[in-house]
Every structure is written in C-alpha cells, then in structure tokens.
Amino acid sequence: MNMDIYTVEEIAPGTFRLDECGRDNCYLLCGKTGALLIDCSLGAGDLPGTVRRLTKLPLTVAATHTHGDHAGGGHQFGTIHVPRAETHVSFRGQNLRVFRRQLLSNRMKRAGITKKNVRGSIRKTEWLPFDDGAVFDLGGRTVRAVSVPAHTVGSTVFLDERNKLAFLGDTACPVLPMHTYRALPLSAWEAQGDRLLALTDGYTLWCGHGDGRLNRALIRRQLCWVREILKARPTNEATHRILYYPTFDPAGCVGFDPANLYESDKRKGWMKETWNSILHG
Secondary structure (H helix, E strand, C coil), X not given: CCECCEEEEEEECCEEEEEECCCCEEEEEECCCCXXXXXXXXCCXXXXXXXXXXXXXXXXEECCCCCHHHHHHHHHCCEEEEEHHHCXXXXXXXXXXXXXXXXXXXXXXXXXXXXXXXXXXXXXXXXXXXXXXXXXXXXXXXXXXXXXXXXXXXXXXXXXXXXXXXXXCXXXXXXXXXXXXXXXXXXXXXXXXXXXXHHCCCCEEECCCCXXXXXXXXXXXXXXXXXXXXXXXXCCCCCCCCEEECCCCCCCEEEECCCCCCCCHHHHHHHHHHHHHHHHC
C-alpha cells in the first residue's frame, strides 16, 4: 500500500493544499454536492486516502497540465480530466512509471520514499479532455478552467471566481519552470505574461510547488526577467542545458533552457525524434 505522505493545509474554507512531501501541491476544493481535486501529484503516496479523510463528496480530478508530477497520480482515481491540447499519446508517455520515478526529490528519498512507492500504470487511467472555459460545478461553487499556454501547450489556470482563488499549476511558480521537459519556448511564456496578470487580478494565487503561495508582484518581476533574457539572447542555442536568471533563488527566479527560447523547426524535429524513440524504442 502506498505511504501516507501528504501534509494538509486548509487555505480557505473548504479548500485544502495537499503537499506531496515538498515535491508538489494538489488542491482539493469542496462544494455542497461535489469536490474537485486540481492535480494529483506523482502518485507516490496514498492520495485517495488523504482525500477521503477530508471529504466524502463525489470527486472529480482535473490536471492543470500533464507533466508526471501533476497528472501522474491519476491511476489511483481511474479517471482524470486533462486539457484537450495534451491528450496525445506523447503526453501520456510523460506519465510512464519509469519517468515519474526519476522525479523523486531528495527530500522524498530522505523520508524513505523510494522508486517502489511510485506505482500504477497510465494504461489504467482514463483521460477525459476538457476545453478552454470548461466549468466544474461543485454545488454552490463553480470552478472555471482557462487555457493559458505559457508553461505547456495545455497549461490551464483554474479560477474559483466567487472566492477569488486562482490555481496556476506550473503556469507561474517562484522558480518559473521553463527548463523542464516539454515546456514551451520561453517566448511563449512572455507572450502570455500580461494576460496571466490581467486574468488573476484580484485573486489569491496558488501554484504547484513550494508552499504554494504566489504573488502577482513576483510574476511581474519574472516577466521583466524573461524579457531581459530574450533581449540578450535573440536566437536559440544549439545545446540544451538548464540556466537560472538572474541566479538560482527558491524565492524567485526563472529557470530556462537557452536552446528553447523560440519556436523553431529544429525544436519541433527534436521533440518528435525524442518521443518516437521513447514510444517505439
């Protein structure tokens, strides 16, 4: 049986942050007739058991995007709603057990969580696509999904408009994760930055990593940093690597790959070649 590894924090009435041993955050929103779990982590712990202790309401599970640390635990629920733009088989491949096991953090390992705790098969998970503007009705509480293709092609922000809560996944985090596998080019995030700020005006923001807390002042600062990076680097580099700007700081910085600043035919070809090798050996 999977370990009980989640720390629970009630961040607003009927709203809980579920911390997977410091690796990532899920959010449980409870209404009168239903509950919504936004993201479902790596699946290294007993997430359904944690949810059941918090609510007995019928549960819907939805992902902000399909990276393995946000959708990987979907096998524990059987069905997960995902952005339509990320339903292709290559996105499912990100959730193969072999890749999710590579995402274990040092903190998780120190806590005794091993690769054996990351179980389950994506073949047992039904992915149901949702579209931009989809509404999840929880009874007296609705949550709207808004597509913001900044981090990945299907990145979605979930808005609880009545309670003014916004759940961003990895669309924005203190360490902006534009260096991760299958992230969009950094220029795509820059193109969505002002829209993200306008969309979340007046909201309390919650993200997919750290303690979950995020403020708009940091997003504005990151947007400035991203524009500085792009101004200084007008073309993609040839070699993939991870850099941080202005320097690595868990309180705020931009992680990026200098070979993935702008969309290009070469990048598209590299992505296709990489995924063909993964899926077909």
